[in-house]
Amino acid sequence: MANRTGSRPGADETDAKADAKAGVAKTGEAEGGEPEADFLTVLGQRVRTMRAVRAMSRKMLSQTSGLSERYIAQLESGQGNVSIILLRRVALAMGVRLEDLIAAVESPPDWPVVRDLLEKAGPDQIAEAKRVLSGSAAPGDAPTQRVALIGLRGAGKSTLGRILAERLGWTFVELNREIERENGLSVAEIFAIYGQETYRRLEQGALRRLAERPGPMVLATGGGIVAEPVTFDLLLSAFFTVWLKARPEEHIQRVREQAAKGIAPTRMPDSDNALREIRGILVSREPLYARARAVIDTADHTVAETAAELTGLVESYLGTGA
Numbered sequence: 001m002a003n004r005t006g007s008r009p010g011a012d013e014t015d016a017k018a019d020a021k022a023g024v025a026k027t028g029e030a031e032g033g034e035p036e037a038d039f040l041t042v043l044g045q046r047v048r049t050m051r052a053v054r055a056m057s058r059k060m061l062s063q064t065s066g067l068s069e070r071y072i073a074q075l076e077s078g079q080g081n082v083s084i085i086l087l088r089r090v091a092l093a094m095g096v097r098l099e100d101l102i103a104a105v106e107s108p109p110d111w112p113v114v115r116d117l118l119e120k121a122g123p124d125q126i127a128e129a130k131r132v133l134s135g136s137a138a139p140g141d142a143p144t145q146r147v148a149l150i151g152l153r154g155a156g157k158s159t160l161g162r163i164l165a166e167r168l169g170w171t172f173v174e175l176n177r178e179i180e181r182e183n184g185l186s187v188a189e190i191f192a193i194y195g196q197e198t199y200r201r202l203e204q205g206a207l208r209r210l211a212e213r214p215g216p217m218v219l220a221t222g223g224g225i226v227a228e229p230v231t232f233d234l235l236l237s238a239f240f241t242v243w244l245k246a247r248p249e250e251h252i253q254r255v256r257e258q259a260a261k262g263i264a265p266t267r268m269p270d271s272d273n274a275l276r277e278i279r280g281i282l283v284s285r286e287p288l289y290a291r292a293r294a295v296i297d298t299a300d301h302t303v304a305e306t307a308a309e310l311t312g313l314v315e316s317y318l319g320t321g322a
Contacts, residue, residue: 041078043087046101048076050094065093130233143318145170145216148239150225150289152282154254155244156298156306157220163307164314165218174220179206187222204231211238226288236291240317242310243292247299248278293317 051061058076062069067089075082075090082090084098091098100107118126147164149157158174165172176187179202183190190199203225210219211234219239226232235241246254252274289295294313298306 036081037078040081043082043101044076044078047072047090047094050096050101051076054094056094061090061093065089130237144238144240145318146211146219146239147217147314148219148221148235148241149244150221150223150235150241150292151244151246152223152251152278152285154251155223155246156254156303157244159303160244160307160310161218161220163303164310167307167311168216168218168314170216170218172218172220173210175203175206175210175225176222178210179203182206200228200231204228204234207231207234223285226285232288232291236293240314241292241294242313243289243295244306245289245295245297245299248275248282250299251278251282 051058056064058069058072061067061072065072067086071086072090075087087101088098091101100112118129121129147170149155149161151157161174162172164170179190179199180186182205183202185193187199190202203222207225210217221235225235294317296306296309296313301309
């Protein structure tokens with residue numbers, strides 16, 4: 001690959017313009033404030049460090065990646081808002097992973113080794129590693145007296161959870177109500193003021209504390225708990241998890257009925273868009289919901305019928321059924 005870094009007068013200026021067209025913008029021109037500038041500074045430091053570790057000069061990295069030395073200098077000094085495509089070229093040229101350059105926090109020194117071992121590990125080894133890291137009970141221990149219900153809005157988690165807890169004589173907890181109690185704000189207010197990222201962090205913290213709370217429990221979760229891998233894995237490891245499954249049309253109808261009774265916080269729009277949105281969410285979440293230990297299809301079943309099936313399922317899991 002040709003050297004583009006100084007073989008002709010004005011080459012740097014020409015290459016800088018070409019790189020800018022390919023996706024580089026001056027930091028001062030980019031939208032955003034200090035957090036973005038800090039990110040670019042850290043990114044530049046990582047590129048510079050990884051290049052030095054590999055004993056690559058800027059000229060060598062330029063030749064290997066096909067990008068100008070000026071662009072690389074700009075990147076390393078935190079002055080350029082790089083496009084993901086160009087950053088991928090830099091990562092490939094240095095033989096590193098793109099995710100290592102843009103990670104939110106510095107990884108521990110042993111992380112590359114752990115990651116490589118996990119990539120080669122089988123399902124049983126991965127399950128054992130997760131168990132050890134999470135501090136979960138070893139396989140073969142007595143069934144946990146903790147049941148969590150998952151599924152989309154309108155699945156019946158709260159209704160069926162209360163019935164199940166009453167029949168078993170257990171405590172019933174709604175995760176969203178627990179988050180509201182701990183923070184003195186409604187879930188809607190948390191989303192509006194702090195955003196989804198903060199809500200997910202509060203959700204994980206509340207779930208972790210519930211998992212450590214003594215005594216049997218039935219937990220009704222929010223529909224999006226599967227969106228955060230660590231939180232969902234904690235749920236799966238600490239609770240006997242049941243997916244309450246229904247058709248999209250049933251989810252919408254149940255939420256509308258709840259809204260009419262003043263139970264649901266928001267009303268479901270009366271439009272075809274709402275149905276398409278529910279279908280899309282369900283399709284994307286189905287592989288995650290399917291990781292539950294058990295599934296109960298509530299379609300075309302009454303609350304009484306589903307409650308009886310759920311109670312029998314849990315009693316069978318606990319070994320207390322007839």
